[in-house]
Amino acid sequence: MAQAEFSQSNSQSDYLQQIRASVARRELISRLFGLLGLLVISIATLILIALVAQLFVQGLPRLNWKFFTSFPSSDFNEAGILSAWVGSLLVMLTTMFIAVPLGVAAGIYLEEYAPKNWLAALIEINVTNLAGVPSIVYGLLALGLFSTVLNLGESILTAGLTLALLILPIVIVTTREALRAIPSSLREAAYALGASRWQMIWDHILPYSSGSILTGIIIGLSRAIGETAPLITIGALTFIAFLPPSPIQSQFPFISFEWLTAPFTVLPIQMFNWVSRPQPEFQVNAAAAGVVLILLTLTLNAFAIYLRYRLRKGVKW
Amino acid sequence: MVDTRVVNSSVMERKAEVKNLDFYYGSAKALKSVSMVVWDRRVTALIGPSGCGKTTLLRCFNRMHDLYPGNRYDGEILLDGVNILEKQIDPIEVRMRVSMVFQRPNPFPKSIYENVAYGLRVQGITEKSSLDEKVEKALQGAALWNEAKDRLKEPAYNLSGGQQQRLCIARAIATEPNIVLFDEPTSALDPIATSSIEELMNELKEQVTILIVTHSMQQAARVSDYTAFMYLGEMVEFNETNLLFNKPADQKTQDYVSGRFG
């Protein structure tokens, strides 16, 4: 009797040991995978940091006051990004001026006014679709429509229109999400006091969601600053040795819009131009332009992320 | 609570009257031939089990249903003799005359002052002294003035739940409306805040007509002069509160107030 019991408990403990071994093995594999995941992310980040660092090492020394205030030139020592950053600034101004009202208005319509019919669905599908169109196609659109048919030429206005359409989906989606976050109880409270729909939107919805909408606008801006392909297609020249006419004049009416029709270049195009040159010194210039570009886009993105973080902590509906 | 004003239908005025009201959410009929009277400067309560249509009926009085597609009224609600459900009548104008206090306090993310002033601004009052005076009057009427007078510019969200609801009441009475609708106003509040709101209603009714939806029979018995019992979209019984609770005419009313079903 004792013999049988002994052999039975033996195989039981064998069985238990097998189970424990299996569990331990699976746990180990699982933990290894966890390490692998962390490794993959770290490697990607490290590669990126290495690439950016190398860019900075090459380009940072080149950044000086002269670099920012000189025009491009075939002499690599004389070359600078003056026309490029001024062009970028003016193009961004134009882009924002068009994209923000258009995008926020569209977002308001889709979220607050649109009835649930085929037309609203069509618009929504188009917004999603446009978000996935390659940026160079926007350049083709600009070339065919704005440049030629509307005769706006290779100008800052064309560039602004093109980039505005490019980032429009970003602004629209961000606006819609910001509006959606406002609880309907607040809307009903406003209506119950006799507000009309537009009063409710203007007095309540927009002020409450402006922070989130701003975040989306900043992200769109950061995207637009780095865009190259559509502007090349329009015909932004890569060698511009002059500045567009100043918006501020000394005579009446003191503000000029002539700069809108001027030819231009932007930072990423300048960088592209320099990268394409064989001489290594131009590559240093390209790195310097790249440093400026990265600092700009990363600062904007970081600011947007920070804003979003602060907003999430702040408002408790 | 004994109301020492004359409880006599020949002397009291009809502030509002519902006449054979049907209401449809799309194709579903939520109110069936509802009729009742809302007496001037009295508290009228709507009670009944969940889904009976009391909130639906309440929201007809300020045409909140117009905000959402697919809703339809069939019948009349007379306010001072004028049918407010008519298509030519602007719901915005109705809402300037009939205000609402909601179930969960929903002050705007603005200052205390701006919360109360908003309804006034919507009605076109922009002059600062006018606004100041009316805001103070409203906050006093809501028994919030003493607590708020030094904090008028502070965010409304800093107030406690009970205070926020009183702020919403102040917001609702600032425009001196004809009727104030209360949609289960104390269901989200603790007992102390609840009783302070109930006391407030007792004071308010001297100035303004009150229509209140409540889940609690006891609250209806405490605050209202008249009670309407609804069941499955129909007006089952409408009477003076003590009569409805102590000598209900309908068997269903009797079952509900004695707690046979809820």
Add this chain to the structure above:
Amino acid sequence: MTAHPLKPSGKDLQFTQKKKARELKERVIEFILFLAAFSCVATTVAIMYLLISESVLFFQEVSLVEFLTSKDWSPLFDPPGYGILPLVSGTLTTTAVALSVALPMGLISAIYLSEFAAPSVREVVKPILELLAGIPTVVYGYFALLTVIPALQWLYLPIGPFLSNVLPNIFPTELAGFNMLGAGLVMGLMITPLISSISEDAMRSVPINLKEGSYATGATRLQTALKVVLPAAASGVIAAFILGVSRAVGETMIVAISAGLQPTFTFNPLESAATITAFIVQVSLGDLPHGTLEYQTIFAAGLVLVFVTLAFNVIGYFLTKRFRETY
């Protein structure tokens, strides 16, 4: 707006009769907002109309058969060749290289972030991934041309001669300064955050009771991730993959800078070639008189690009909708 009399009563309601001025103002505002929203439809229509009309002009000169089947793309030569296959092969190869990097890296990091990582780790990593995606593509192009490709060339130096003796048709003796491998690798790095975030969203939206059921049987995190979460999030992951492909196909600057601008019909990533997008950029850099055949070629190329990316985007959209709807 006129002020109301004190204590507006119900009686004067009948005289207000839907304030006409307010109604009009609200209607006008609504219409303006509608126009803004409709601009998206107008943009799509404009794009399609433009691409199609210019392509129609193009195909009046060039036969569709030659366009789709010829392997000679030399529009500026005499006689010109208009076969788009070399551009397509360039696009496909760079895309394939990019996705072979981005898919495993994106998927692994998505699984890690969704099933393994502590919330504090997620809080740090997610912004980093977002910043990664925010670097302009021209800068990535610089990385490809001036850092990655030289590194690849250096790595290839010892093994090149040996490999080219064994398989001379595939392996060159030394790696060219422009090649699709370098461009593709950098593109893959750029797309990884996209694939990671969409896949991770899909995995996080798998209901927690499914995961808990798996853990309750004694499964490890990895087993749960691979056997429960991944299959449940499959449509989302596929959507991520498809959207990644679409992004790679449409990418311009990285390939224009580092993959080469010579249309060559090849699927060998060690060679240099031009993609559809690089071709459009290259032509745009030159003089483009309106109405010429060269002008029309970029629209024909653009049309092919739009068809391909549209197809991918539509599939990806429906898959994303499906994984959001199922739960």
